[in-house]
Amino acid sequence: MTKSVLEVSGLHVALKFGEAYKWVVRGIDFSLNEGEILGILGESGSGKSVTVKSLLGLIPEHIMLRKGSAVFEGIELIGMREEVLKGLRGKEIGFVFQNSNSSMNHFMSIEDHFKEVYSVHRIPYDRASVLTLMGEVGIDDSPMLLQMYPHQLSGGLSQRVGIALALCHRPKVIIADEPTSAIDASLRSKILSLFRHINKKFGTAIVLITHDFEVAREYCDKVAIMYGGIFFEYGATEDVLERPFTPYTSSLKACAESLYNSDKVLYQLEGYPPSPVIFKQNCPFTERCDMRLERCKKEMPKKLMMNERIFRCWNPLEGIQVEGNKDE
């Protein structure tokens, strides 16, 4: 029986734009089991980074409102006091940034970064285990590297150090926010394989945020398709990506595959992803959707469940009938 380590339900996050708050994450649910890799796939502005950053208090409290719940190993994260959250962050839940290099302090050596990760959790610094860990993430000359400063590291090396920093205390969950977007294509598969290796070896559950269809397909057990602050689809990767239920997933798939197959004229999705500032209470994909109904323009699609998949759409694919659509 797999145990769930992170249960998120009905999470809403609002951010302050000028004077007003806008809901940029509008009710998402997911559960992360032990030893699982969950991909959150979405375009820019879909709210994927905000979702995970809000969980760990990486967004300042005074510009953020939250509703819903996120339970990590039986403890509620929403509304948790900062001092308690500090104990979890970097110890129980690790975070890997898109650009690890710019998340480091450029006046501190790499070794000082590791020392800090130990000292904030009041654990005595253990150089030997840091060295083993660095070997684990594929850094060869680790004693030498510990003396270096962040600006001396290449992109790939920074990312490895970032992963090693997140792994120091063997967290139960690692959240990786676009860990490979800032590095070269040839390094990408190495870094992603490293995540899979960590996942298999230590049983660490991973939330992998990405905008890359192929990355989700290749590395994730479960995937959530995020757009306009909601999960359009959520379920086992193979099911969701091979047999999409919603028009958005299927057009995203068509875009990615058209480029891969190098069609003479690429499949083209008209329009642009909506900006959170103009979110309305309807399906965020309405304007770009060829299958829209009158209902889609007025109502936010209801959460539906089928074959262990959760999806939101008024007019789903694969011949699925939604109640109340008959009169159209």
Place this chain on the structure above:
Amino acid sequence: MNNLLEVRNLKKHFYIKASTLAEKRVIKAVETVNFTIRQNEVFGLIGESGSGKTTISNVIMGIYEPTEGDVYYKSRSIAEWLNKKEVLHYRKDIQVVFQQSKEVLDPKRTVDQLLKTPLKLHAIVPSNALDDEVDRLLAIVGLNPMDKVKKPTAFSGGQLQRICIARALSVRPKVLLLDEPVSALDVSVQGQIINLLMSLKEEQQLTYILISHDLNVVKHMCDRIAVMKSGEIVEVGETNQIFEDPQASYTQNLISNTIL
């Protein structure tokens, strides 16, 4: 097909000093690079970051002077083109579209102003036809001419990239240098921009130099590609040939490591 642009034995070194007392260090950004670009083709420069792709494009644009070697455009060396008389002509023929369209466009000016500047500078149309020309350009790139009163902040990434393309096209260029034109865009928008670029190329008889690290984009758009590694070209050839049967071990690595 005619050779439009020729890069011959191009070298570009940078000399940097960490402090006044430190010794000069030489960074060999580009080392003896040779290639030719034919009329009306899409030529791709691919390679990892730091391999010298952008340095080459900056030399072609005339931003950097070559350390050694030369670039020939229509059989005349770039140094000749960049003298006072010809520089406007050269700049008009070769235009650029950058990756970060947001940072290229002045946020304080409207799209109308942004497009009129190059039109006036190069005297493309008489001044009474400026408004019509701006409308025409916006229509070509698939934007609503009504939007021209807006400022860049009002547009999304894909729309900004369209504005940049309109601005580059405004002076009726022969060559477009595309420096990662779609890598900052969302997957659902990338297709639109690539299709737009490819159809414009046919309509306006353009030649493209595409710089990209995204092999899927390169494979789709380019006729020929040059693979670069630490300032040198390891392989040049027809796109299909290189993807199907890469000769250099570096290219093989690059292709097999990319999740295609």
